Amino acid sequence: MYKDIWLFIDRPDRADDNAEHLYRYIKENRISKNIYFILDKSSMDWERLYNEGFNLVSYGGLRHLILYISARLLISSHLPKYDFRFIHKRILKKIIHFKFIFLQHGVNQNSIYHILNRHKIEVLICSSFYEYREFLSNPKYKNLNSNNLILTGLPRFDKLLSLKLNREKQLLIAPTWRSYLDNEDDFFRIWSNFLNSSKFYQILKKYNYKVLFYPHTELKSYLKRFDIPNFIQTPIEKNIQELLVKSNIMITDYSSVAFDMGIQYKPIIYFQFDRDKFFSEHLYKEGYFDYKRDAFGKVCSNIDTLLLEIERLLKRDGELENSYYQKIEKTFAFIDTNNCKRVLEKINEIR
Numbered sequence: 001m002y003k004d005i006w007l008f009i010d011r012p013d014r015a016d017d018n019a020e021h022l023y024r025y026i027k028e029n030r031i032s033k034n035i036y037f038i039l040d041k042s043s044m045d046w047e048r049l050y051n052e053g054f055n056l057v058s059y060g061g062l063r064h065l066i067l068y069i070s071a072r073l074l075i076s077s078h079l080p081k082y083d084f085r086f087i088h089k090r091i092l093k094k095i096i097h098f099k100f101i102f103l104q105h106g107v108n109q110n111s112i113y114h115i116l117n118r119h120k121i122e123v124l125i126c127s128s129f130y131e132y133r134e135f136l137s138n139p140k141y142k143n144l145n146s147n148n149l150i151l152t153g154l155p156r157f158d159k160l161l162s163l164k165l166n167r168e169k170q171l172l173i174a175p176t177w178r179s180y181l182d183n184e185d186d187f188f189r190i191w192s193n194f195l196n197s198s199k200f201y202q203i204l205k206k207y208n209y210k211v212l213f214y215p216h217t218e219l220k221s222y223l224k225r226f227d228i229p230n231f232i233q234t235p236i237e238k239n240i241q242e243l244l245v246k247s248n249i250m251i252t253d254y255s256s257v258a259f260d261m262g263i264q265y266k267p268i269i270y271f272q273f274d275r276d277k278f279f280s281e282h283l284y285k286e287g288y289f290d291y292k293r294d295a296f297g298k299v300c301s302n303i304d305t306l307l308l309e310i311e312r313l314l315k316r317d318g319e320l321e322n323s324y325y326q327k328i329e330k331t332f333a334f335i336d337t338n339n340c341k342r343v344l345e346k347i348n349e350i351r
Helices: 018-028 046-051 062-070 089-095 129-137 156-160 186-195 198-207 217-226 240-246 257-262 275-281 303-316 322-331 339-350
Strands: 006-009 035-039 056-058 073-076 099-102 123-126 149-151 170-174 210-213 249-252 268-271 297-300
Touching: 006 018, 018 035, 018 073, 018 156, 018 339, 035 046, 035 062, 046 056, 056 062, 062 089, 123 129, 123 339, 129 149, 129 322, 149 339, 156 240, 156 257, 156 339, 170 240, 186 217, 186 303, 198 303, 240 257, 249 257, 249 303, 257 268, 257 322, 268 303, 297 303
Parallel strands: 006 035, 006 073, 035 056, 073 099, 099 123, 123 149, 170 210, 170 249, 249 268, 268 297
Antiparallel strands: none
8 A cells, every 4th residue: 555655856857846846835834744855866956955954865766666656646847757777667657556746847838738648647737727728628638627637826936926036137048948959950050140149249238238048958968059158158057046036038939938937027039930840840749829929028030030129128128018918917827926835735635
């Protein structure tokens, strides 16, 4: 018989996502003693969480395997993996008993039924009215229904909206990854051309803005291919939430981090020069989210229009236009710091 053990995990090599923030809420409120956080010992987050008193378990080790088999709940911001060297994944799937709570890595705007249908999900966390409606009404999502979909908001939004940090004249650039990058040259060439543009540098200097380049975790190993100039900082070891709170404006492409910026009512630019390729060759397919209709900022398909929009927004110094403010208000079910509380209430219902 499985025990009342709750396992939490974000990524094997990185924390600082929804599982970490929900774990901390449970720990600080002394709701359960049988909670464990799974993380690789080589992670930059290990020492930080250890010093904070997290009950850490080394990812992929024997203790992790034993807890995986014994746990009542697996609570994760990513879909579960079964890559233990001790046991074949087919055997493992037959002997695990946990209920899977999928916190999600971010607000989903893509079509991912071909991924979610492979997993049994006890609870899936949503933040957006539109996201919830898509999961509920689209028949392609075979395993999702009104019983396992809940509209609560992401646990990490609690900290994001409570951090007391001053906004700075700071532009945050955060592109997402592509599953086909090993054979991709245009992606790096176009980003490099933009980052090294003399006009871009002149605009930043004119409005006294600094730039941070913070790509998706999967892009860290490709940093050298971006040819990043010296005036751009790459603080990849920094806390992303602090960067989001301090930054005035963001440039991204298709990343869900746009929602983390949007929920703060801050302007965003979407740089989408490879739209057709992205949605035809990447793991995610185009979903319900229409960037022209739903996005929280202008969509730019080339460097020239991107530079024009950057200058326009820097001149406004981070002031969000009313039309985008209204879109944000219509998107999020909750813009508060009670997301962890709502998620936990649902978890307690299914224990």
